Amino acid sequence: MHHRAAATAVVPPKLEVREVGVSFATRNGRFDALAGVSMRVAENELVAIVGGSGCGKSTLLKVIGGLLPATTGAVLVDGRAIEGPGADRGMVFQSYSLYPWLSVYENVAFGLRLRGASEAAIKERVEHHLAIVSLYERRNASPHELSGGMKQRVAIARALANEPSLLLLDEPFGALDAQTRARMQEFLLDLWGRTRMTMLIITHDIEEAVFLSNRVYLMKGPPGRIVTERTIDLPAQREGGVKFSPRFNELRRELLAHLTG
Numbered sequence: 001m002h003h004r005a006a007a008t009a010v011v012p013p014k015l016e017v018r019e020v021g022v023s024f025a026t027r028n029g030r031f032d033a034l035a036g037v038s039m040r041v042a043e044n045e046l047v048a049i050v051g052g053s054g055c056g057k058s059t060l061l062k063v064i065g066g067l068l069p070a071t072t073g074a075v076l077v078d079g080r081a082i083e084g085p086g087a088d089r090g091m092v093f094q095s096y097s098l099y100p101w102l103s104v105y106e107n108v109a110f111g112l113r114l115r116g117a118s119e120a121a122i123k124e125r126v127e128h129h130l131a132i133v134s135l136y137e138r139r140n141a142s143p144h145e146l147s148g149g150m151k152q153r154v155a156i157a158r159a160l161a162n163e164p165s166l167l168l169l170d171e172p173f174g175a176l177d178a179q180t181r182a183r184m185q186e187f188l189l190d191l192w193g194r195t196r197m198t199m200l201i202i203t204h205d206i207e208e209a210v211f212l213s214n215r216v217y218l219m220k221g222p223p224g225r226i227v228t229e230r231t232i233d234l235p236a237q238r239e240g241g242v243k244f245s246p247r248f249n250e251l252r253r254e255l256l257a258h259l260t261g
């Protein structure tokens with residue numbers, strides 16, 4: 001027993017954000033976008049960060065992705081401090097960052113080509129991940145021929161094709177209409193159920209955070225900081241109907257009270 005406790009204690013979380021602060025030099029002096037942000041994501045967890053506009057969510061995700069250096073503090077992946085972007089972290093943004101001149105297939109292949117994978121390996125990986133997002137049939141299409149939801153599924157397939165150990169999603173469904181957004185939420189939950197990929201999703205939508213995640217961090221700012229953390233004790237297998245359950249509404253109301261209080 002004693003032995004086991006010691007062994008589990010040394011396994012670091014997939015992601016640890018440790019006392020991260022970010023300050024920008026602006027025309028009006030120093031602006032603190034983040035102050036003392038600490039959070040964790042365990043392996044196979046789907047965690048959401050929810051907060052209002054301008055509270056620093058995107059800044060935090062950029063720091064975790066290695067696209068922006070932290071002014072203070074550190075970001076650790078598997079216990080090691082990051083020093084920039086890396087293939088271990090896949091990113092998906094709100095606006096479809098697809099290359100419009102490339103086919104769906106070539107968009108997903110892009111990172112693999114950069115890394116010099118063989119044609120056979122690329123084909124296998126691209127086809128596999130296009131099948132995962134149900135877009136294999138559209139592999140030769142051009143991004144402009146796809147709906148918003150399909151484009152985001154291509155962006156997710158592209159991130160997954162690089163086989164990251166952590167998927168970072170910044171308001172991935174923010175640009176979609178309500179119906180497509182609801183379908184994409186179910187798609188993401190289903191994807192998580194099938195792959196158990198460790199995911200961190202940023203959203204300003206409390207309902208989306210509660211519906212999707214195992215755990216929610218609530219952020220306020222500026223300066224951006226975590227104000228509370230909540231485990232979402234809803235059934236692991238969720239469908240749209242759970243949004244009408246009393247427990248869902250309790251969690252939603254509780255978080256809303258924190259955000260507005």
Ligand SMILES: Nc1ncnc2c1ncn2[C@@H]1O[C@H](COP(=O)(O)OP(=O)(O)OP(=O)(O)O)[C@@H](O)[C@H]1O
Pocket residue numbers: 024025026031033051052053054055056057058059060204222
């Ligand atoms: N490069 C920068 N220089 C100065 N200020 C910045 C910079 N980047 C972000 N900020 C400021 O930091 C704050 C947080 O921005 P951030 O984009 O992280 O918020 P957010 O929570 O993602 O908001 P939204 O949901 O509206 O995208 C904002 O006030 C923003 O103006």
